[in-house]
Amino acid sequence: MPPLLAVQGLGIRFATPDGEVVAADQVDLTLAAGESLGIVGESGSGKTQLVLAMLGLLAKNGRATGSVRFQGEEILNLPAAALNRVRGVKIAMIFQDPMTSLNPYLKIRRQMTEVLVAHRGLDEPAARARCIALLEQVGIPDAARRIELYPHEFSGGMRQRVMIAIALLCQPDLLIADEPTTALDVTVQAQILDLLARLRAELGMALLLITHDLGVIAGACERVAVMYGGRIVEEAPIDALFAAPAHPYSRGLLGSMPRLDLAQPGELAAIPGQPPNLQALPAGCVYRPRCTFAFERCRSERPDLRAMLPDRRKACHLEHLP
Amino acid sequence: MSEQLLRVEDLSVHFALPTGFLGGHRPLKAVDGVSFTLAAGETLGIVGESGCGKSTLGRAILRLIEPTAGRVVWQGQPLGALAADALRGLRRDLQIVFQDPLAALDPRMTIGEIIAEPLVTHEPALGRAAIRARVEAIMAETGLLPQLINRYPHEFSGGQCQRVGIARAMILQPKLIVCDEPVSALDVSIQAQIVNLLMRLQASHGLAMLFISHDLAVVRHVSHRILVLYLGRLMELAECHDLLAAPRHPYTQALISAVPIPDPARERRKRRIVLTGELPSPLDPPSGCVFRTRCPHARPICAEQIPRIEPVRFGHSIACHRWQELPATPPAALA
Numbered sequence: 001m002p003p004l005l006a007v008q009g010l011g012i013r014f015a016t017p018d019g020e021v022v023a024a025d026q027v028d029l030t031l032a033a034g035e036s037l038g039i040v041g042e043s044g045s046g047k048t049q050l051v052l053a054m055l056g057l058l059a060k061n062g063r064a065t066g067s068v069r070f071q072g073e074e075i076l077n078l079p080a081a082a083l084n085r086v087r088g089v090k091i092a093m094i095f096q097d098p099m100t101s102l103n104p105y106l107k108i109r110r111q112m113t114e115v116l117v118a119h120r121g122l123d124e125p126a127a128r129a130r131c132i133a134l135l136e137q138v139g140i141p142d143a144a145r146r147i148e149l150y151p152h153e154f155s156g157g158m159r160q161r162v163m164i165a166i167a168l169l170c171q172p173d174l175l176i177a178d179e180p181t182t183a184l185d186v187t188v189q190a191q192i193l194d195l196l197a198r199l200r201a202e203l204g205m206a207l208l209l210i211t212h213d214l215g216v217i218a219g220a221c222e223r224v225a226v227m228y229g230g231r232i233v234e235e236a237p238i239d240a241l242f243a244a245p246a247h248p249y250s251r252g253l254l255g256s257m258p259r260l261d262l263a264q265p266g267e268l269a270a271i272p273g274q275p276p277n278l279q280a281l282p283a284g285c286v287y288r289p290r291c292t293f294a295f296e297r298c299r300s301e302r303p304d305l306r307a308m309l310p311d312r313r314k315a316c317h318l319e320h321l322p
Numbered sequence: 323m324s325e326q327l328l329r330v331e332d333l334s335v336h337f338a339l340p341t342g343f344l345g346g347h348r349p350l351k352a353v354d355g356v357s358f359t360l361a362a363g364e365t366l367g368i369v370g371e372s373g374c375g376k377s378t379l380g381r382a383i384l385r386l387i388e389p390t391a392g393r394v395v396w397q398g399q400p401l402g403a404l405a406a407d408a409l410r411g412l413r414r415d416l417q418i419v420f421q422d423p424l425a426a427l428d429p430r431m432t433i434g435e436i437i438a439e440p441l442v443t444h445e446p447a448l449g450r451a452a453i454r455a456r457v458e459a460i461m462a463e464t465g466l467l468p469q470l471i472n473r474y475p476h477e478f479s480g481g482q483c484q485r486v487g488i489a490r491a492m493i494l495q496p497k498l499i500v501c502d503e504p505v506s507a508l509d510v511s512i513q514a515q516i517v518n519l520l521m522r523l524q525a526s527h528g529l530a531m532l533f534i535s536h537d538l539a540v541v542r543h544v545s546h547r548i549l550v551l552y553l554g555r556l557m558e559l560a561e562c563h564d565l566l567a568a569p570r571h572p573y574t575q576a577l578i579s580a581v582p583i584p585d586p587a588r589e590r591r592k593r594r595i596v597l598t599g600e601l602p603s604p605l606d607p608p609s610g611c612v613f614r615t616r617c618p619h620a621r622p623i624c625a626e627q628i629p630r631i632e633p634v635r636f637g638h639s640i641a642c643h644r645w646q647e648l649p650a651t652p653p654a655a656l657a
Binding site: 187214 | 512515583584589600
């Protein structure tokens with residue numbers, strides 16, 4: 001049986017007046033049905049462009065190459081009509097800012113029922129009843145009344161619940177969440193993360209969670225891929241990654257995070273230098289200019305993402321981190 | 323940490339929001355009755371969620387916003403009583419670093435001009451060469467290559483812009499810096515660089531810092547003491563270690579338990595105190611204790627009376643009617 005999602009050799013390039021920008025290069029990923037995978041990276045690491053490319057949502061000057069197979073079928077660069085049988089139906093997505101993802105002119109009911117009318121052929125009353133049930137499932141009290149409200153009448157956390165309800169309308173096999181809690185306060189973030197975990201258990205869907213916050217990944221995912229400069233530099237089960245990061249960047253990222261649960265006397269183990277310029281990526285390893293372990297080979301030869309153990313991969317010339 | 327630099331007494335900032343009808347106004351209590359002290363060389367973290375008044379508090383202390391009530395006493399002198407020119411003299415001791423590093427810098431000035439500006443204002447007699455020497459010295463200290471002196475802010479990354487903002491705040495050798503979410507706009511790896519820089523500057527200059535942030539993990543790392551705000555009111559104030567090991571206020575307990583820990587085993591094990599509901603509107607705050615609408619321990623008294631700030635023990639104070647009855651369990655998040 002093929003995996004739910006198989007990304008192979010995905011490259012994303014943008015043509016800009018200042019030259020070509022490489023947002024992602026040779027990205028390989030797989031996701032099994034029901035599995036949760038976190039993609040962590042800083043701004044410009046390519047994590048968001050990756051999922052936008054899968055769903056055919058790149059900006060006009062962007063071009064994706066490679067292969068993305070969903071349930072065995074190629075979906076990369078499909079025409080919109082064919083893609084619409086998958087996206088929003090079998091693959092749903094929620095974004096960071098629920099306010100800009102909802103149409104401010106339309107009541108929640110209009111934005112929800114149209115999905116069921118278009119994709120499932122329901123009539124309006126049946127669609128409305130289904131939507132109210134879903135809003136209740138995502139924890140919106142008094143849903144029968146609130147479905148008639150406009151987005152601005154909801155708080156940030158409630159809007160994200162509405163977005164999640166919309167994503168679930170067609171019972172997707174895969175939910176992609178791009179920084180779903182970044183715009184929320186930490187106590188509301190906790191509510192939304194609990195909701196996602198509960199829904200995943202109830203509905204058995206797979207989750208692709210994109211975030212800059214390793215703490216969020218630690219609680220929400222089974223596996224994690226670390227991206228840097230448009231490439232996956234490490235992929236591992238979460239316990240393994242947090243216990244013993246194998247790539248210097250993963251280790252640097254973990255060391256950069258102040259911990260609430262540990263006293264860390266002295267300085268944080270910050271990563272020196274600046275994130276890479278995607279218009280002028282260095283030859284060899286993209287992380288080399290900031291890497292404290294770099295040696296000559298890192299300058300000339302790009303490290304492949306290779307298996308260390310059956311379930312762990314890293315892109316680094318070093319066998320072991322010192 | 324002996325000398326008391328700053329004393330904030332019962333400080334309130336209320337804004338009058340026009341209701342748009344016949345010139346009517348509604349009060350918004352951004353900060354309401356907050357008190358604390360700060361010693362030389364000390365860092366006080368001010369933590370809270372959006373709308374809790376943490377930025378307003380920082381600005382009111384520097385009198386960038388006029389407080390509605392209460393006093394700010396700087397080295398024994400009430401700031402409110404000072405005339406404008408006396409206040410200007412004091413300003414060199416009180417500096418601020420802002421959240422959005424690019425927005426805080428004038429795009430038409432070079433980095434050198436931006437950093438030199440406070441010096442030119444406060445020490446007008448200084449010659450060009452002396453100014454340049456001071457600017458280059460502080461650039462080197464904040465991790466900026468002196469040859470970047472003639473560049474413009476747009477040529478810099480967010481982390482470098484924040485270094486410029488810090489250099490500008492440091493050039494007058496102030497005694498206190500208010501850092502208003504100084505690392506929130508930065509990536510994790512850059513955030514750590516800036517946190518390290520601020521802590522290094524504090525140690526070498528004996529600076530006092532008010533570190534305002536929504537990120538409790540960062541606040542824990544930099545602060546000696548932490549003040550927790552909720553809807554403009556002080557909930558709890560304690561030494562960093564006490565606040566994390568034995569938080570007494572139900573809000574502090576929930577806040578700590580909500581922070582994701584980058585340790586999967588711990589995340590799976592921990593019991594989150596999930597608060598119901600969301601922040602009430604600051605325009606229409608709950609009566610009595612402002613936290614009661616989300617508090618798992620609320621009783622009728624919490625709706626009737628505003629809780630007084632009481633000492634749990636020396637250096638640890640709390641505003642809660644029920645703190646003595648509630649168990650002082652260590653937070654499950656950190657167990």
